[in-house]
Amino acid sequence: MDLPQVIVEGKVVEELPVFVQDAGLDSRINFEFPVTPSKVKVTKVIAGNISTDEEITFYQLGDRNTQKDGFVKPGEEVMLLLQKKPEGNYKLFLGDALGPSVYGGPRSYRCCL
Numbered sequence: 001m002d003l004p005q006v007i008v009e010g011k012v013v014e015e016l017p018v019f020v021q022d023a024g025l026d027s028r029i030n031f032e033f034p035v036t037p038s039k040v041k042v043t044k045v046i047a048g049n050i051s052t053d054e055e056i057t058f059y060q061l062g063d064r065n066t067q068k069d070g071f072v073k074p075g076e077e078v079m080l081l082l083q084k085k086p087e088g089n090y091k092l093f094l095g096d097a098l099g100p101s102v103y104g105g106p107r108s109y110r111c112c113l
Contacts, residue, residue, distance in 0.1 A: 004081035004093035006048030010040040010056065012072045018063050034063035038072050
């Protein structure tokens, strides 16, 4: 069973501009989707090798400007369960054993890192 390599608590400190990501599918298929980034300041490390001095750019699928519900907002506290990717950055842990991979109060968030 895979487990998260990093578990942190943090506070959302900034909303970044929404951008459109190409899905990278076959050139005959034009598939793009909006991504909403936010900066999260790590306030507590529960597990893993990451510093409380770090900020994580947290990417959520969708556009906060047209879909109002489910996006983190500055001031909110979140918990991120992460796995390190081969490229060195982190992605959200989406394991079945632990349920939703991001917690921020009563809501769970759609997201990817």
